[in-house]
Each structure stands twice: as structure tokens, then as C-alpha cells.
Amino acid sequence: MATDSEIPPIPPNFWGDLPEDEYYTSQGVRNTKSYFNTPNGMIFTQSFLPLDLPIKATVFMTHGYGSDTGWLFQKICINFATWGYAVFAADLLGHGRSEGLRCYLGDMEKIAATSLSFFLSVRLSDEYGNLPGFLFGESMGAAATMLMYFQSEPGTWTGLIFSAPLFVIPEPMKPSKLRLFVYGLLFGMADTWASLPDNKMVGKAIKDPEKLKIIASNPRRYTGKPRVGTMREIARVCEYIQSNFSRVTTPFLAAHGTCDGVTAPESSTMLYEKASSEDKTLKLYEGMYHSLIQGEPDENSERVLADMKEWIDERVRRYGSK
Template identity: 25%
Template structure:
């Protein structure tokens, strides 16, 4: 790994399960009591979360984040990316393998340190699917890597779903030309009420407001399956925190509540942010700080209890 001068993170390019080079960032705690593996959303990259991720190490939590296959530097850095990497060249099958690979990597590199998994938006949908898919990937043992889960604004259903005929045509085309790119503009004004953060996207060389037919179809179809059947396979003993803004015009907070209501889980929590938009972490009026604090507190509350150290019996 290579430290970045003047920054609070360590960046590295790591070969994934199939040798694909991934851009990664680690925000290290000096003595980590937990590690949070973060999965970002559609068409973005982990650099957008730097202002939030730097706060976790101050509370003893290391954050590990990677630019997903098909996005960010993993797909667009011409110097470091793999030869076969391209923008939008991704699907849920390989994304599940990637989450599993990085989970196992972190477990190996940090023996004994509890792992937590967090996903935002499309990454939130992937995280939910990771634990509820009817077949591998991930492998059964890989679903037991994590102590608890956090989903912010997960993509289960869109707030304003596309007409079914368009979805049907898109699905058919995805089987013929899976990685054909098409426009996928969610509307910058819908992301957050932070105008500066929204406008920065227009100048960001690692963001394209486009997606591949396969990537989009997997994201939307997979989200629907979470509600219709996959929710039944949520591990009962796996705690999960859902965070969603009621003003989200991109992903439906009502669908998140429905998934929350349907799963049989002894440690679930739903936290609705009244009026907040899709990217709560970018929001104004302290909402972003509130989200980070809630996530940190959730991790802290699900750390394994430390066993009292054995003491020598008193000598008489």
C-alpha cells in the first residue's frame, strides 16, 4: 500500500478474485476495534466519501473502500486499471464475488478484528442481495464474515419506477449487448440539498452519468426480487441498520421500510431522516454528521463483548 502525502488515507491497487485491479482506500485507525467494508453507489467512486470516512478512525474504526468493478478509477484510470476493465462493465454476479473477496482479504489481513459491511444506494442493494441470494456467489462461509450490516438509501425500488415495457426491452437487449452504455441521469438536484457537492459531479473525471444495460438491469431486477422473494433468506441473527431520507426522489424509502418490515431479524433498526434527499452523507444542516455518528454508534453497539481478563487468585 502507498500512503498519500497530506491525506488521511492509504491508497492501493489490489488484484481481485480474477486478477482485476481495484483502486482501494483505507482510512486506518491506530488500534482498530472494527473494520467497515464500504460499497459505494451507481456510477460514482469512493473519493466522494472522504469527508465522512476520515471520521471513523477517530472512534477506532478502520474504513476500507474500493471503486467498484466498472466504475471510478477501477474502470477509468488509464495508467493503473486492468486491460479488460471498462466503464459500466459489471454485473451482480461479479459484484457479489468482489464483496466476498474483499471481505476475506480483510479478515486475513486483520485477524480477530470484527468486520462490518455497509452499502449505499446501488451498493446497498448489493449488500442486501449478498446475504439473500439463493445460490453462490457468495459462498455460505462468506456470508458469515460480517458482524452487522448498514444500508443507506438502498436501491430496492426507484421512487419513480420506469415503465415495465422499457424495463422489458432493456432486459432483452442486455442479453445481446450487455455492456452497451446508455444515459442514466438521476438528476443532480435529486442527490442532496448541497449544491456544491452536486455540481462537483459535473467536473469529476471519474463519474459518467451512464450505465450498461446489464448493470442497470441487474440493479433494478435484483432490487425487485429482494422484496418479492429474497427477503425470506435474510439471516435472522444478522443485525442490520437501514437509513433512508423521506425526501429521496431516487430510491424509495417506502420500499426500504417494506423490506425492513418483511425480514425476520432479531436485530434490525430503521432510521428515517425526515425530508432528507438521497445522499444523506452530503446533506446540509448537520445531517451528514448525524449519519456518520449513527453508523459509528451502530458498529460500536455490535462489537463482541470483551471477556474479563483472568486474574491470579489472591495469595493468603
């Protein structure tokens, strides 16, 4: 039996021990990291820019629950950058290297507004203000992204991309109404308690077992139980977004696996059916799980990425600059 001293240390990055600059250069991108100060706390941000390509547009990316921008999620960022897009991402409050109680989402409007403040500082800058701008959200990050869209001035965004969005919670994943009611009797004292069942979300999200090992080794991944206020707020926000689907007028792409056990595929189909957008695209991937890009076998994730590239390239051609 191996002793603690014989257990290999977790590498600093998902790709291993190669220095970051060398890795990013090998991928054809330039990466920068910084912190952005907001009234709600400091958030960790990253940019991914193409090394040798003109920039066609900006893309602002938001990760899912318990994750961050610094592990496998950045593979999405890198792919978009290699297509000629300037990509900007931020760890949500309470996630990754941003400030805040770990994975506490008691006020998602505030959490969305915090990331949006960074995104808008770039979107409206002299450097990027005349380029098309897109919001990208994955899983719970898609719900935060939708709130950002609702909080933005009309015409701010050229398009929206949702990967396995959390707009409808599958029945097995819904928090117990009885539990939430009982905790509610404590007048908010239980809001931050990490005491709800997690329903084995990671196992339902990742199909490829080797990629599951990599994702599980993320040193910044939240592994505690969901907090009472987090699940209460996610349930509220899902209902709010569903009742406001008709407010979506911007072009969008919604992508979902039919075997997603974490966010219901109805999230994407309902958005497609009820949104007012004249330009809307729905992609359902038969047999795929929740994590379409980081967690599927390579041939599946490459198919999803190819569809996203085709969609965003066409919108840049179609709509041009602001």
C-alpha cells in the first residue's frame, strides 16, 4: 500500500509540469492573468489571445458550478482563441481564485453583475468596442450569463452561446422542497450551510473516465456539499429565466447532450421555442453527457467545437462590427 510520500503530487496544471508560457505558445495563444476589483470583491480574470491571427471578435466566458477558469475549462477558451477570437474569462465570486465564500450563490444577480462589470470594461474599451462581442456560458455559468444578458443595455451583445445551460433542473437533481422549507424556518441562518445532497453531479457530467480523473484532480474544484442558499437561489433563478425566455432577442446557439443528467435538455429546447430571437440555433447531441467539451471522448468534443466555430464565424460574417 502506497504511503503519503509515494503518492505523486498534483501537477500545477492539467497538462502537467510544462511551464505555462511554453504550453500556451504551443497552443498558439497568449495568456494573461489578473485580478479585477469590484464593489462585491476581487475576481480572478484571464485573457486568451491568438498569437498570429487578426482578432475577429471578443468572447466572454463563464464556467459552471464548482469549477473555475484555470483547469480544463480553459481548453474551451484556447480553442476559441485559435479561431481568431479574443477570449476573456472570470472566476465567479466564490469560485476558483475569486473572493467569496466557496460555492455560495445566495444572490446570483449580484454574482452575474460582478463578472459583467469586468466583461463590460473590456467590451466597451477603445481596443475592442468596435468588434462583435459574444457571451458564452456553460451549465450554471449559462444561467449567470443569461442574467448578464438581461442586465446589459440592448445591443451590447452580438450573440450568446450556451453549452448545456442550466435553465431547467432535472427532477433527480432538484433540491428537496421540504429541506429548503425547514432550513427557511431558521430565518436565513442556514443559508450558507453546506448540507444538501450533491447527487453525484461530477459522475453524471463526464463520460470519458480519463477526463473525469483530470477534472477531479483540479485543486480548486469545490468538493463540499451544496449550500442551502445556493440551491434555493439556483431554483429561483431557473424559474425566473424560464419566465423571461421571450426577452431573448439576440442571436444564440444552445448546445445540449440528450443524456445530460445534470441540466435538463429541456433547458435548451424551451429557450429555442420561447425566445424572440429571429436567429436562433439548437444543437442536440444524441447520447452525450453534460460536459460536452471537457468530458466527452475527443471525437465528440471536436464535433461540438466544430459546430460552435461554424456558428460564431457565420455570425461575425453576418453581423460584422457594432
